[in-house]
Amino acid sequence: xxxxxxxxxxxxxxxxxxxxxxxxxxxxxxxxxxxxxxxxxxxxxxxxxxxxxxxxxxxxxxxxxxxxxxxxxxxxxxxxxxxxxxxxxxxxxxxxxxxxxxxxxxxxxxxxxxxxxxxxxxxxxxxxxxxxxxxxxxxxxxxxxxxxxxxxxxxxxxxxxxxxxxxxxxxxxxxxxxxxxxxxxxxxxxxxxxxxxxxxxxxxxxxxxxxxxxxxxxxxx
Numbered sequence: 001x002x003x004x005x006x007x008x009x010x011x012x013x014x015x016x017x018x019x020x021x022x023x024x025x026x027x028x029x030x031x032x033x034x035x036x037x038x039x040x041x042x043x044x045x046x047x048x049x050x051x052x053x054x055x056x057x058x059x060x061x062x063x064x065x066x067x068x069x070x071x072x073x074x075x076x077x078x079x080x081x082x083x084x085x086x087x088x089x090x091x092x093x094x095x096x097x098x099x100x101x102x103x104x105x106x107x108x109x110x111x112x113x114x115x116x117x118x119x120x121x122x123x124x125x126x127x128x129x130x131x132x133x134x135x136x137x138x139x140x141x142x143x144x145x146x147x148x149x150x151x152x153x154x155x156x157x158x159x160x161x162x163x164x165x166x167x168x169x170x171x172x173x174x175x176x177x178x179x180x181x182x183x184x185x186x187x188x189x190x191x192x193x194x195x196x197x198x199x200x201x202x203x204x205x206x207x208x209x210x211x212x213x214x215x216x217x218x219x220x221x
Contacts, residue, residue, distance in 0.1 A: 025204045033217055040073070041077060056080065057082050057083070058082070060134075065110070085129075105137075106138065110133070111143060124198050145215065145219070146220055
């Protein structure tokens, strides 16, 4: 067999796609970041704008969206009001207000901290805007996740988030938390802690409200 590793990875992602579909998510598998960007910007969003009258979009914190080019692509996409919660040029209180408004946007884009092989999304949030949007508010949610986010089960998901995603994101944000030094969760009481609210999305409701794009590439943290 040619390219057995690629065939194996694609097969595992397609198994997860079936698990997500059983849980009422609308799943996709794509080959890389470029394919994910094309799917979002040239297929999903235009269709939603035409058929579902989607007029506004916003984001939850995600390096996956940035590294894939989806974030910049959406800002350049005509016909959408974009609530740019990533804009570092505006005061903190304005960013928080935008995050509140984002909960009423038509489509919310983000990633996941972990996705279990039986099709559950696991997230840990600092402010709570990502997990709030996943649960309720925006009419649609698009989750873009690299293969590095896929884990066997909930225990592995919790371990991945605590001991990988959280320390790396604390470093990225220049937070003064113990995990920046120890490289693992210390369940700290730091005022700069980013680990405050867990969410486990067992199933999407209504069906297909949450669209999950699985990318056969390592993306984000």
